[in-house]
Amino acid sequence: MAEKKTILKALAGETQAVPPIWMMRQAGRYLPEYRATRAEAGDFLSLCYNSDLATEVTLQPIRRYGFDAAILFADILLLPQALGADLWFVTGEGPRLSTITEQADFDKLKPASDIHDTLAPVYQTVRNLARDLPDETTLIGFAGAPWTVATYMIAGRGTPDQGPAHALKAENRDLFEQVMERLTEGTIDYLSMQIDAGAEVVKLFDSWAGSLKGDDFDRYATGPAKRIIAALKDRHPDVPVIAFPREAGDGYIGFHEATGADCVAIDDSVTPEWAAEHVQAGGCVQGNLASSHMVTGGDDLVRETRRIVDAFKSGPHIFNLGHGITPDADPDNVHRMIEAVRAG
Numbered sequence: 040m041a042e043k044k045t046i047l048k049a050l051a052g053e054t055q056a057v058p059p060i061w062m063m064r065q066a067g068r069y070l071p072e073y074r075a076t077r078a079e080a081g082d083f084l085s086l087c088y089n090s091d092l093a094t095e096v097t098l099q100p101i102r103r104y105g106f107d108a109a110i111l112f113a114d115i116l117l118l119p120q121a122l123g124a125d126l127w128f129v130t131g132e133g134p135r136l137s138t139i140t141e142q143a144d145f146d147k148l149k150p151a152s153d154i155h156d157t158l159a160p161v162y163q164t165v166r167n168l169a170r171d172l173p174d175e176t177t178l179i180g181f182a183g184a185p186w187t188v189a190t191y192m193i194a195g196r197g198t199p200d201q202g203p204a205h206a207l208k209a210e211n212r213d214l215f216e217q218v219m220e221r222l223t224e225g226t227i228d229y230l231s232m233q234i235d236a237g238a239e240v241v242k243l244f245d246s247w248a249g250s251l252k253g254d255d256f257d258r259y260a261t262g263p264a265k266r267i268i269a270a271l272k273d274r275h276p277d278v279p280v281i282a283f284p285r286e287a288g289d290g291y292i293g294f295h296e297a298t299g300a301d302c303v304a305i306d307d308s309v310t311p312e313w314a315a316e317h318v319q320a321g322g323c324v325q326g327n328l329a330s331s332h333m334v335t336g337g338d339d340l341v342r343e344t345r346r347i348v349d350a351f352k353s354g355p356h357i358f359n360l361g362h363g364i365t366p367d368a369d370p371d372n373v374h375r376m377i378e379a380v381r382a383g
């Protein structure tokens with residue numbers, strides 16, 4: 040029987056002498072080959088919905104660096120688009136969507152069961168990747184967590200403090216919860232279809248979890264993650280789930296247990312020593328190198344990389360950044376990071 044893949048070993052709770060590695064946004068604008076394929080596609084969304092080109096950009100960082108996992112090339116905002124929201128990207132600024140401010144805006148959306156026609160090219164990309172990836176590389180599918188996606192759907196754009204979503208939650212909780220419910224149902228179906236198409240692991244990105252405080256964190260970050268993971272485990276009991284409640288702080292403690300996640304991804308606002316003590320006891324952790332090191336490089340990059348590997352060495356760990364690599368990163372620094380992890 041073939042040896043189990045390194046990422047799957049970590050997700051099964053195995054401690055490994057050299058942790059497996061991948062990088063958030065590993066297919067992205069810091070790579071010249073990504074920029075070339077994106078130019079060929081025309082724009083970012085056309086790239087996401089072109090299965091051949093999305094397959095190509097997913098494979099680019101695997102060819103260049105030999106990462107242990109590939110993450111499907113797509114975006115968390117494709118789900119709102121499949122639910123009927125308008126979506127477009129303004130170059131240099133980011134995403135724009137139709138907003139949700141009143142019941143009539145929500146009533147225009149489609150039921151969760153109607154998302155699959157729009158998302159069919161994404162499932163095709165997953166099938167292509169399951170066919171084309173090297174045997175040792177794990178294929179990760181993903182979706183945004185309901186709260187994070189809701190912040191974009193409600194505001195119609197990215198916001199520094201998620202103000203419009205917090206305001207809707209305070210002023211019209213019923214409508215806010217209808218949005219969360221539709222996204223929770225859609226996310227379960229979307230991830231389940233990615234798994235059917237060949238995703239071996241799925242990840243839930245809650246990039247704005249850190250702005251949910253107190254009971255809100257339990258209700259709108261932990262609660263939906265728990266429901267989504269339970270539904271996925273029901274349908275696909277052997278597929279591991281990575282949860283990323285970014286900037287959760289103390290909320291990271293017990294997140295594995297509270298949600299059933301096999302791995303919790305850690306951003307760079309906490310130290311690896313703290314996370315090893317308080318979070319890794321619950322299961323595999325992923326993270327948490329500051330992405331800025333991929334821009335600045337040098338001895339600090341090597342030192343911080345080694346510090347993270349050492350801090351997490353007594354338990355299951357997948358090496359990653361604390362957030363996505365940025366367009367100004369130097370591709371050579373990625374080689375230095377990988378060498379530092381594997382130098383062990």
Ligand code: CP3
Pocket residue numbers: 062063064065066067068077083110111112113114115116132133134181183197244246363
């Ligand atoms: O990690 C990967 O390589 C897989 C692909 C992936 C993308 N976005 C591609 C992308 C994944 C997993 C995402 C997740 C995503 N998208 C999140 C959650 C993770 C995070 O970064 O917090 C969020 C919040 C989004 C929404 C989104 N997509 C924003 C706010 C933006 C604009 C900001 C930016 O970086 O330009 C995007 C665009 C986007 N998604 C790009 C890529 C490679 C850049 C688009 C381009 O090529 O111009």
